[in-house]
Amino acid sequence: DAGVTQSPTHLIKTRGQQVTLRCSPKSGHDTVSWYQQALGQGPQFIFQYYEEEERQRGNFPDRFSGHQFPNYSSELNVNALLLGDSALYLCASSSGPGSAGEYFGPGTRLLVL
């Protein structure tokens, strides 16, 4: 049983570019959340998708957008990249909103130069 998978594992972009990160949830899970983790800090909630809709959103600008597909996989898009967007981007999945204990993927390390 595969856990949460993310791609790519590492990515280097330059300021102003756009990036798309991908996530496949754990088998049986239908809810996907995205987190940003800066070096040495705890993850910060970006948004959550359930039934292909954004259900909750953290304190992130509109440059951060997402999508969930019918197979529950999800994408995180970041436009007009800033140096401060450099971080580990984590995807987490669970079986429905309200269930505790999300399962995290290994993350995508994004470096913006």
Added chain:
Amino acid sequence: GESVGLHLPTLSVQEGDNSIINCAYSNSASDYFIWYKQESGKGPQFIIDIRSNMDKRQGQRVTVLLNKTVKHLSLQIAATQPGDSAVYFCAETRGGYNKLIFGAGTRLAVHP
């Protein structure tokens, strides 16, 4: 505001000793409190959770204690092993959804 913080940024213990990692939270409306372990280069790994209406929960070698009076959460690891070396985060969730609010983390270093 929302915050889940930790008392100690680093904790060094001897192999075989018990470890206690502490966490303070600010919002009394949280539904669940959760401990995660994050090893270098990996995503957070779920360890144990506790509902807000409980004060203690035990797992394999781990115990979580919740003191709602002083808004304090702790993770106790029995017989700490080198494989326990990692950064530990407490997190809370509230409002019927599993949006997690994390603290900054405590690094646990286990010495032989």
